[in-house]
Amino acid sequence: MKIVGDQLEKWAHIQSESHKKDLFGRSAFNRYYYAAFLITREMLGNYKSEWKRTPHAEIPKLLKSSFSKPVINQMNINQKKGLMTTSEASRLRKKLKTATSELANLLKEAYDARVIADYDPETTITIEGNNISLKFYKLNSASSWADRASGYCKTIYSVRRDVGLD
Template identity: 30%
Template structure:
């Protein structure tokens, strides 16, 4: 089992612990769950970058959105023009879809990292315990954070599949 899977399981455990506690540590468990969910997706994207260009996997967190919409998207744009010129309709379709995946993945990374920063460095910003099994931070429910893994896995898979068509 990879560390990114472990990270998601740890986050889920922290999520359940926060929900099941009424003590002084409830807030800390809740914040830590957001943090671990973020790191789970960070590791997934880092693994994707590693397979695309080993140097990208060594970059700091803040560079990840820039790589997606910078170098990766520029490469896809260039390859899209070639595919259109060559009449490769399937590759055109795949690249177009993947460009949407890149934008969505960037949004998840930016949002998740923003929440991680709030969770870690702004302890005065309250976690809102909505009811017995839900809580949110900055109006992002923990269930949304829990879903980042599945979304990120699918988006990374899409990006890698298209990338591998270009770099066979």
């Protein structure tokens, strides 16, 4: 999806008519959102198949609530068994909380931008120099959503592996 967003962004820049810039720009936001969403959905589905069907707007809530519970429980078990020190568990908890929180925030922001792009046509794209914006979202920032989501997911995979869940 990211490659499609990249191409749509390029096309938005070269259009001479503002309504075409708007259409390609908002479509790029949409594809960039879906790139991040699909990466996250795959990660969620690797742990619980029903999480793969979580509604888009609910994924940030899932990441900030029940998603981490099995990992935290395993850390507690590992500590009780002497397989993990308190400081190691604390470090991994913080790493997990940061990754899930940042991923949730990213998806919330990206989803909001996608909703504006898809359902709010009266909010038009603005272009200042080489920067394309939709409301306060910048397309050059949106282009990094997939890479950032991938990085957060890799951190989550790493923490799960470190506690013995993967």
